[in-house]
Amino acid sequence: MNCRFCESADLDLFLDLGFSPLGNSFLTEQQMQEPEIHYPLQAYLCNSCKLSQLGYVPPPQTVYNPEYAYEAGITTLRKDHHKSMASSVSERFDLEDNSLVIDIGSNVGILLSAFKERGMNVVGIDASDNVAQIARDNGIPTITGFFGEKISQELSTKFNTKAKVVTATNVFAHINDYTDFMNGVKNILSDDGVFIFQVHYFIDLVDKMQYDMIFHEHILFESIKPLVTFFKKHGMELFDVERFDIDGGVIRCYVSKPGKQKISSNVDVLLKLENEKKIHSKEGLLEFANKVKQHREDLISILNDLKKQKKRIVAVSMPAKGVALLNYSKIDSRLIEYATERSSLKIGKFAPGNHIPIKSDEQLLLDSPDYALLLAWNFADEIIANNKQFLENGGKFIVPIPTPKIVGLEDIRD
Numbered sequence: 001m002n003c004r005f006c007e008s009a010d011l012d013l014f015l016d017l018g019f020s021p022l023g024n025s026f027l028t029e030q031q032m033q034e035p036e037i038h039y040p041l042q043a044y045l046c047n048s049c050k051l052s053q054l055g056y057v058p059p060p061q062t063v064y065n066p067e068y069a070y071e072a073g074i075t076t077l078r079k080d081h082h083k084s085m086a087s088s089v090s091e092r093f094d095l096e097d098n099s100l101v102i103d104i105g106s107n108v109g110i111l112l113s114a115f116k117e118r119g120m121n122v123v124g125i126d127a128s129d130n131v132a133q134i135a136r137d138n139g140i141p142t143i144t145g146f147f148g149e150k151i152s153q154e155l156s157t158k159f160n161t162k163a164k165v166v167t168a169t170n171v172f173a174h175i176n177d178y179t180d181f182m183n184g185v186k187n188i189l190s191d192d193g194v195f196i197f198q199v200h201y202f203i204d205l206v207d208k209m210q211y212d213m214i215f216h217e218h219i220l221f222e223s224i225k226p227l228v229t230f231f232k233k234h235g236m237e238l239f240d241v242e243r244f245d246i247d248g249g250v251i252r253c254y255v256s257k258p259g260k261q262k263i264s265s266n267v268d269v270l271l272k273l274e275n276e277k278k279i280h281s282k283e284g285l286l287e288f289a290n291k292v293k294q295h296r297e298d299l300i301s302i303l304n305d306l307k308k309q310k311k312r313i314v315a316v317s318m319p320a321k322g323v324a325l326l327n328y329s330k331i332d333s334r335l336i337e338y339a340t341e342r343s344s345l346k347i348g349k350f351a352p353g354n355h356i357p358i359k360s361d362e363q364l365l366l367d368s369p370d371y372a373l374l375l376a377w378n379f380a381d382e383i384i385a386n387n388k389q390f391l392e393n394g395g396k397f398i399v400p401i402p403t404p405k406i407v408g409l410e411d412i413r414d
Contacts, residue, residue, distance in 0.1 A: 001044070001055055001056075003046040003048060003049060003051055003053065004051070004053055004178060004219065004220060005046070005049050005051045005178065005220075005226055005229070005230045005233075006046065006048050006049040006051070006226075006229070006230075006233070008046055008047070008048035008049065010046065010047040010048055011044040011045065011046050011047065011053075011055075012044060012045050012047060012282050013042055013043070013044050013055065014043055014044065014045055014052075014282060014285035014286055014288070014289055015042065015043040015211070015214065015285070015288070015289045015292060016041075016042050016043075016289075017041040017042065017043075017211070017214060017292075017324065017328045018040075018041060018327075018328060019038035019039060019040055019041065020038055020039065020041045020215065020216070020323070020324055020327040020328065020353060021036055021037065021038050021039070021323070021327065021352035021353040022037075022039070022058065022062070022063055022216055022217075022352060023215045023216065023217065023319070023320025023321070023322075023323040023324055023352065024063075024217070024320050024323075024352075025065065025067070025352050026067070026318075026345070026346050026349040026350065026351060026352060026358065027349055027350040027351075027352065027355070028349055028350075029350075032350055032355060036352070036353065038327075038353065039056060039058050039216060040055065040056045041054070041214065041215065041216065041324065041328070042054065042055040042056065043055070043214055043221065043285075045280070045282055045285055046226070047282075049225075049226045049229050049230070050223070050225050050226050050280035051220060051221075051223075051226035051230075052202060052220070052221040052223070052279075052285070053219060053220045053221065054214075054216070054218070054219050054220075057176070057216070057219050058216050060127065060146060060176045063216060063217060064127035064128045064146075065128070067130065067345075075379050075382055076382060077246065077379055077382050078110070078246070078379075079110060081244070081246050082110045082111040082113075082114050082169070083114045085111065085114070085167075085169075085198075085252075086111060086114035086115045086117075086118060087114070087118070089165060089167075089194075089196060090115070090118050090120070093164065093165060093194055095118070095120060095164055095165065096119075097119040097120075098119065098120070098121045099120050099121065099164045099165070100120070100121050100122075100123075100159055100161055100162070100163040100164060100165075101115045101120045101121070101122050101123075101163065101164070101165045101166075101167065102122075102123055102124075102125070102155065102163045102165075102166045102167070102188060103115075103122070103123075103124045103125070103166075103167045103168070103169075104124075104125050104147045104166065104167070104168040104171055105125070105126060105127070105147075105168055105169070105170070105171030105174065106124025106125060106126050106132075106135060106140070106142055107124075107126055107131050107135070108131050108134040108135050108138065109124055109134075109135030109138055109139075109140030109142060111167060111169060112124050112135075112140045113138065113139075113140060116139075116140065121159075122140060122141065123141045123142070123143065123155065123159075124140055124141065124142040124143070125142070125143045125144075125145060125147045125151060126142055126143075126144060127144070127145065127146050128144075129144040130345070131345075132144045143155075146176070147181060147184055148177065148180035148181055148183065148184045149180055149183040149184045149187060150184075151184060152183075152184035152185070152187040152188040153187060155188055156187065156188060161190075162188060162189060162190035162191075162193060163188050163189055163190060163193055164190055164192075164193050164194070165193060165194055165195075165196060166185055166188060166189055166193065166194075166195045166196070167195075167196050167197065167198075168195075168196075168197040168198075169197070169198040170198065170199065170200075170247070171197065171199075172197040172198075172199050172220075172222065172253075173199050173200070173217075173218045173219055173220040173221070173222055174217050174218065174219060175219065176219075178230075179234075182234040182236070185236075186234070186235065186236070186257075189257075191257065191260070192256075192257075192260055193256070193257075194254055194255065194256050194261070195236070195254075195255040195256070196252065196253070196254055196255070197252070197253050197255075198244075198250050198251070198252045198253070199220075199222040199250060199251060199253070200213055200218070200221075200222070200247055200248065200249065200250055201222065201223070201243065201249050201250055201251045202221040202222055202223040202279050203223065203249070203273065203274060203277050203279055204248055204249025204250075205221060205248075205249075206277065206279050206284075206285070206288050207277065208248060208249065208401065208402040209291060209292070209295055209401060209402040209403070210248050210249075210321075210401055210402070211288075211292045211295070211325075211328075212321040212322065212324045212325035212328075212400075212401065213248070213321050213324075214324065215320050215321060215323070215324040217320060222251065223274050223279060223280070224238070224241060224251070224267060224270045224271050224274060225271055225274055225280060227253065228267070228271070231255055235257070235258065236255050236256065236257060236258070237255065237256055237257070237258045237259070237260075237261070237263070238253055238254070238255050238267060239254055239255070239256055239260075239261040239262065239263045239264060239267070240253075240254040240261070240263070240264040240266055240267065241253050241254065241264070241266050241267055241270055242266065243270075246378070247378045248377070248378045248401070251270075295403075295404070296328065296329045298403075298404050299329060299331075299400055299404045300329055300330075300331065302398065302404050302406075303331065303335050303336075303373075303398075304335070306370070306371055307335060311370040311371055312337060312369040312370045312371070313335060313336055313337065313369065313370065313371045313372070313373060313398075314336060314337050314338050314339060314340065314363075314364065314367075314369045314371075314372050314373070315336050315338070315339035315340070315356065315372065315373045315374075315375055316339070316340050316361075316364060316372045316373070316374050316375070316376070316383060316387070316397070317339065317340070317341060317342075317374065317375045317376035317379075317383065318339040318341055318346060318351050318356070318358055318375060319375060319376050321375070322339075322351075322375030322376065323351055323352050323353060323354070325375065325400065326351070326353070326354045326356070326375075327352075327353040327354060331354065332353075332354040332355065332356065333354065333355060333356050333357070336354070336356050336373060337356075337369065338356060338357045338358070338359050338363070339351060339356050339357070339358050339359070339375070340358075340359050340360060340361045340362075340363050340364050340372075341358050341359070341360065341361065342360075342361050346358045347359065347360050364387060364390050364395075365387075365389055365390060365393070368390070368393050368394070368395060369395065370394075370395060370396070371395065371396050371397070371398055371406075372387075372390065372395060372396070372397050372398065373397075373398045373400065374397045374398065374399050374400070375400070377399050377400060377401040380397075380399050384397060384407065384412060385412075388409075388412070391407075391408060391409040391412065392409060396408045
């Protein structure tokens, strides 16, 4: 294999999570009778540019299939975050009415809806037609396909103008062909335009034991050092970066054509922090891998002890990272009776690999199990607050990341 940024063949394996199914390929009852493909889930460090990345990557058409079950905007926190992003970007870069804003991997159009409310001319691109159709139904023009040079040329012809802003939230780590992608960005971006992408930060993944964020859609585990080199290679410049707490810790990166923007000191600050944290060191990453193994044992021990006490355990939410965590830990319906979800794309189906049945969120209060494993830990505060009655009925949450802990009514504040 070769590095997806610099094409070096000098890569070292630092974490092996075994084989896992695709995290957003939920199964119908009929599909439960069919063979289910599991793919290797292994993380490597490039010794040349220091990018951490998956070894094997399933074909993108398989990952982003017509039944792809990720739906953005389910939580209030994410909706508010996207509104804030649209506001800050519009003000910082003086966007005017009808400025063209393009969102890559736009999903159901939450971010573009916020730009549209501010008078922008918007268009989304998403690889999965089922979520793209939801966006179109919500009034957001959306193209189905994988963004690259071809789609960017089609957009240039259609709009007869260049984009002042191109965004990609939780997408830049998912790309199959980075050369084609960057050619597309450069083609559609105006001379003074800005490419803004937001990704999970590798420092947070390592520091906070967020190894469940390593799944097949996340091809790369982003950090500033390899990104600076990558954009320079493609004739672009990373000029600023901001950190946010959402999703366990993300970076929002700002990229322009060279010399168009003043380079912020934030870039150097994070480069120094990455060296201090040793996230580009094989030794540091192998130490992280050992902690991952211990974390798995600790979580399994908690669940097994509760089962021995005849306690009933369910899961609340089943995101792709939850699928990765449960499959790596070999946790299935023998320990978890069912999972609850808000997404209509998952309810009534079965989780990949572990085959845990998915029910609606209301089931948690109707059924009153003893414990609920909270797999969408990045929205723990909101989910727990929304389910306070479950706690008042005597139930308790198990929050697995960063360290497995049990949360009862006595542990939360009004």
